[in-house]
Amino acid sequence: MAFGQGILASRGSVCRRCLLTAGALARGHVFVQTRSIGLKYRAKEAAAAEAWAERAERIKQGLEKNTFDMLEERGYVKDLAGKKETIRELFRVKRVGAYVGVDPTADSLHVGHLLPLMPIFWMYMHGYPAYSLVGGATVKIGDPTDRLTSREPLKRVDVTMNMTKMHYQLKKLWVNVEAEARHHGYKKEWAWRRALVNNNTWWNALPFLDVMRRIGTTMRIGAMLSRDTVKNKMTKGDGMSFAEFSYPLMQGWDWWHMFAANGIQMQIGGSDQYGNIVSGIDIVKAARENEPDPAKVIERKSELDDPVGFTVPLLTDSSGAKFGKSAGNAIWLDKFKTPVFDFYGYFVRRPDDDVERLLNLFTFNTQEKIKEVMDQQNANPAARHAQHFLAYEVTRLVHGEADANQARLDHMQMYGKSREEAAAPGLEYQADEAHPVTLNNAPRIDMILPRSLILGKSIGRILYAAGLAKSSSDGHRLANQQAAYVGGMPGHKRENTAEARAMNPSQLTFTPVKLWYPQDTQNYLIDGELLILRKGKHNVRVIKVVSDEEYKASGETYPGQPYTGAVRQLRDQLRRLRAGQASAKEVTEFLGSSVEAEYNENMIKFPEDRNSWAQKLEDKLQNMVNEIEAEDKTDQEK
Numbered sequence: 001m002a003f004g005q006g007i008l009a010s011r012g013s014v015c016r017r018c019l020l021t022a023g024a025l026a027r028g029h030v031f032v033q034t035r036s037i038g039l040k041y042r043a044k045e046a047a048a049a050e051a052w053a054e055r056a057e058r059i060k061q062g063l064e065k066n067t068f069d070m071l072e073e074r075g076y077v078k079d080l081a082g083k084k085e086t087i088r089e090l091f092r093v094k095r096v097g098a099y100v101g102v103d104p105t106a107d108s109l110h111v112g113h114l115l116p117l118m119p120i121f122w123m124y125m126h127g128y129p130a131y132s133l134v135g136g137a138t139v140k141i142g143d144p145t146d147r148l149t150s151r152e153p154l155k156r157v158d159v160t161m162n163m164t165k166m167h168y169q170l171k172k173l174w175v176n177v178e179a180e181a182r183h184h185g186y187k188k189e190w191a192w193r194r195a196l197v198n199n200n201t202w203w204n205a206l207p208f209l210d211v212m213r214r215i216g217t218t219m220r221i222g223a224m225l226s227r228d229t230v231k232n233k234m235t236k237g238d239g240m241s242f243a244e245f246s247y248p249l250m251q252g253w254d255w256w257h258m259f260a261a262n263g264i265q266m267q268i269g270g271s272d273q274y275g276n277i278v279s280g281i282d283i284v285k286a287a288r289e290n291e292p293d294p295a296k297v298i299e300r301k302s303e304l305d306d307p308v309g310f311t312v313p314l315l316t317d318s319s320g321a322k323f324g325k326s327a328g329n330a331i332w333l334d335k336f337k338t339p340v341f342d343f344y345g346y347f348v349r350r351p352d353d354d355v356e357r358l359l360n361l362f363t364f365n366t367q368e369k370i371k372e373v374m375d376q377q378n379a380n381p382a383a384r385h386a387q388h389f390l391a392y393e394v395t396r397l398v399h400g401e402a403d404a405n406q407a408r409l410d411h412m413q414m415y416g417k418s419r420e421e422a423a424a425p426g427l428e429y430q431a432d433e434a435h436p437v438t439l440n441n442a443p444r445i446d447m448i449l450p451r452s453l454i455l456g457k458s459i460g461r462i463l464y465a466a467g468l469a470k471s472s473s474d475g476h477r478l479a480n481q482q483a484a485y486v487g488g489m490p491g492h493k494r495e496n497t498a499e500a501r502a503m504n505p506s507q508l509t510f511t512p513v514k515l516w517y518p519q520d521t522q523n524y525l526i527d528g529e530l531l532i533l534r535k536g537k538h539n540v541r542v543i544k545v546v547s548d549e550e551y552k553a554s555g556e557t558y559p560g561q562p563y564t565g566a567v568r569q570l571r572d573q574l575r576r577l578r579a580g581q582a583s584a585k586e587v588t589e590f591l592g593s594s595v596e597a598e599y600n601e602n603m604i605k606f607p608e609d610r611n612s613w614a615q616k617l618e619d620k621l622q623n624m625v626n627e628i629e630a631e632d633k634t635d636q637e638k
């Protein structure tokens with residue numbers, strides 16, 4: 001196969017069914033059926049190639065717009081790494097695959113990251129393979145670009161925490177991109193490809209010798225030393241470690257890996273990534289030329305087979321500073337860091353002069369639609385119609401439709417619009433049995449829990465405490481039915497060590513939770529500090545295990561926490577009983593169903609004598625409160 005026919009013809013695109021049937025074929029099974037499935041796949045591939053060729057022709061005749069021109073017109077293209085005409089032609093004739101990488105240096109993406117991701121979202125909707133990469137390996141070195149001082153090394157648990165959170169954030173973005181595509185009238189085609197990858201997957205299993213042989217011999221030190229980042233850090237900054245110096249090699253190797261395996265010929269990044277992209281081009285070419293296995297040589301017919309890239313402009317704040325975590329001005333995509341209301345509000349506050357540019361950059365509306373919105377805006381700027389339109393569209397992309405509707409409603413109401421005027425369908429959405437947890441309505445993913453719970457209590461109680469089960473017994477049921485998962489390595493049964501069981505942070509592998517002994521939970525702790533649990537597809541908890549003292553000091557409580565929920569309920573019921581707001585029967589029933597189940601069956605024994613029921617119940621409840629508080633106090637003094 002000649003390289004460059006895009007992902008459809010590359011190794012990474014063979015569908016599972018075809019692989020399965022290839023296996024069956026090798027074992028001598030059902031030949032006729034196998035051929036028919038293989039042929040079906042090829043037929044689809046051929047149809048997609050034909051459709052692409054027709055599209056290329058339409059673009060040539062000016063009947064359809066070149067996707068590159070559209071990206072350029074909308075303001076996504078700042079600097080090109082490659083010749084413009086080659087890149088335009090590539091967009092026309094090939095389903096050129098593109099990727100954007102982000103290092104998990106923080107526990108959330110921010111609006112700045114969204115900017116380089118937007119072109120790959122657009123490309124996906126137009127039929128180009130689009131990859132998003134989380135730099136689980138590169139983050140361990142830290143990109144030195146434009147820095148005078150080295151990044152603070154991250155603790156392993158923080159890398160895992162950040163990576164897990166970013167992974168689910170990107171997953172959610174992709175799900176919402178599908179919804180945006182539908183919303184804007186794009187019909188999903190068989191040939192659409194998207195992926196979320198982590199460079200740990202290859203770096204964890206990559207021999208140093210392979211890298212050195214392929215690229216180490218060709219890359220010239222002189223060129224690498226002449227890069228501004230290297231010169232500045234060495235002369236004006238705190239010097240440069242070999243690892244930092246090698247960072248662009250790592251990024252370049254990522255590209256090569258995906259170039260060879262998935263046909264990813266293009267890299268996109270923020271404008272600070274220009275140097276890394278240009279080095280990457282050399283690295284990919286060097287790696288391609290140094291193929292030791294003649295059977296694997298990737299053919300280069302013309303410059304249309306070479307890697308290319310471009311950068312997007314930097315999104316800056318009003319003072320011109322780059323938006324990002326280093327500058328401390330980030331608008332986060334995590335709604336627990338930047339609430340949806342504030343996220344929406346950020347876009348509503350954009351100045352009139354910026355709004356058209358932002359509509360082009362951050363929404364999937366046609367330029368005709370944007371013009372319409374701007375006409376409306378210009379007719380009455382005070383209404384901030386364009387800002388609300390922008391805020392709504394970006395919020396819908398990032399947080400989903402229900403949250404966007406709610407944010408719009410809240411903002412409109414704040415500014416005196418009627419509820420009807422602001423309302424849109426889908427507002428009262430709540431996750432329950434009928435509406436399961438989705439990536440958009442999933443509860444907060446990270447939490448802390450005390451060590452004594454994680455190390456000493458049953459997995460059922462832990463699932464309850466993490467909010468993944470309705471009660472401890474529900475947690476036990478989940479564990480019994482293996483319906484919840486823990487971050488771990490499936491199939492690693494040979495070695496029963498914590499190291500072997502703990503999750504490989506790069507691959508987010510999960511294994512079913514079982515009714516193991518309480519002391520077994522610690523086998524799944526990552527670096528002794530992090531436990532990752534999941535129920536269903538999207539309901540994930542990344543639990544940082546803290547000391548009991550630290551937990552108490554945080555003021556948090558968890559469901560099923562001894563003495564907290566129970567005492568509160570007992571007090572409440574006592575108050576209701578004394579105030580005559582509830583009968584003894586109601587209180588008994590209430591406590592029977594909640595406290596008893598959660599707490600301890602022997603604690604509440606109700607008196608037989610019905611006449612003195614209320615009085616005795618009062619005494620009993622008060623005694624229990626006293627008893628628990630006394631125990632609590634002793635615990636604190638220990």
Ligand SMILES: Nc1ncnc2c1ncn2[C@@H]1O[C@H](COP(=O)(O)OP(=O)(O)OP(=O)(O)O)[C@@H](O)[C@H]1O
Pocket residue numbers: 101102103105111112113115116143268269270271272273312313314315316322323324325326327
């Ligand atoms: N404000 C921004 N505008 C455009 N692109 C951005 C912005 N911030 C980050 N990016 C791009 O997102 C990708 C990942 O960025 P990176 O991991 O360096 O995050 P960051 O928040 O910029 O980090 P830091 O603030 O520590 O430099 C890169 O391509 C980067 O150029």
Ligand SMILES: N[C@@H](Cc1ccc(O)cc1)C(=O)O
Pocket residue numbers: 100101102103133135138143199250251252254255273276
């Ligand atoms: N170096 C990029 C992130 C990145 C990591 C690995 C890659 O392959 C690509 C990009 C940044 O810091 O912004």
